Amino acid sequence: MFIVGGIILLFFVFVIRSQTDEADIELASSIIKNLDTVIKSSQQKEGNLNIIKIPDVKIQFVCEEDISFYDLGNGITKDIPYDIIFSQGELSGNQIISWTQSWDVPFRISFFQYLTTRNAQFIIVDDENKATELLNMLPNNITKKIINTNEPIKDYNYDYYKIIQFKGSEHNGEKPTENVHIITIDSEDINSFGKITFDNEGESSFLKKESLLGAIFSEDKAYYECTMKKAFERLETLMELNKERIKKLSANIADQKCFAIYGFCIEEIDDILLTPKLSNSQTIYYQSKELARDNQNLIRGKNCPLIY
């Protein structure tokens, strides 16, 4: 009798355990599905701001050479080899804030997605110039504030503190001892190009404000550069595609004025395609401005098909 009772008990233990495992997998796949849908849908509209409610789990984001994924623990991961997502290394809490911006150089290259949580605080050090502009660029739903250079930063138990300072106006007040990440921006115009220094990891570059925002939302220099590498692969494809399109327009439009402008555009794209890398941000920025000017010239009464 005892043996039979034991078998029945074991049977129920087995059923309960398998149901628990199944529920864990179901929960993880539902989080992945939700996150994936938000990521995909956000990539179709600029300025999208979504608050994704999830169970209180930790999601790790990894972007390294040839490998990019997010991990929900228990070996459940989702590859994101081409998605341009800037995020902290680990997101925790039951809400994820997702924000999207379009990266146009000068035509749309891709949507950049930024992920954070309410457990992260973004602190901008006032330089009496660009800091307020940057503060206004960031979405309202995140925890952000502006402080003076000597103002202490109190530890309110946030999981993550990002101090954003400008070269020449570095923060010198007290700050929490843990979970603090500092980036220093060196740029005349935050919507053009410039240099960024990550903690003590060294210097990198940015191209346009969307890329700077990427640096702000990224865990570190390695994550930022890895994600920007994906963006530059897209830039290369889009540039090649548009170059061929312009060549076709040039070959089929009789108007000499259009022909000359198309010629300039091809030269500018060729310049960009020489080194389509983050380190070449300055040249790419100026050539993209030229492309934008050419497009304006095509609009101004020349009756030529536009390049974008």
Add this chain to the structure above:
Amino acid sequence: MSNNKKAQIQMGESIAIIIIIMILIIFALVFYSKIKEVDISEKKILFQDLDLIELSQIIYSLPEIQCSFAEVVDYGCIDLLKYYELAKIINESFKDDKIQYFYYRQLFGNTKISLETIKDEKTVNLYNSNRTWTSKSVMNMPIIAYNPINDTKLFATLNIEKYD
């Protein structure tokens, strides 16, 4: 002797009850798994449909093929020059095993995407995964196909076949 016999009968009764309970539990489990199976297959169909809608929206908003005028994107319109060029890039990168092909393969998955212009009944493939499949879902989206060379707009359908 009679006590032993009584005990044996009671033991037999207990075993019979346990066997009946076990049979009932097995029946319940089989019944539950059948319900679960139906539920999973229904969910699978729902996810397939959602995936197809999601994919159609992705293609609809691809900057590679979207029309734009004076820096403003025109939704629901495909620039034919961009479309043909992207089809060429995907095709060539497939042959040369380039990164572009892997990008679009990840984006489009196991599908066939083509554009059919209604007036001249011309169909041009953008992407074809060429993989084996057992079932497929189809979506035909009406769109405007714009040719910037002669500034003409044609009525067309973007045909998406998603294979499973």
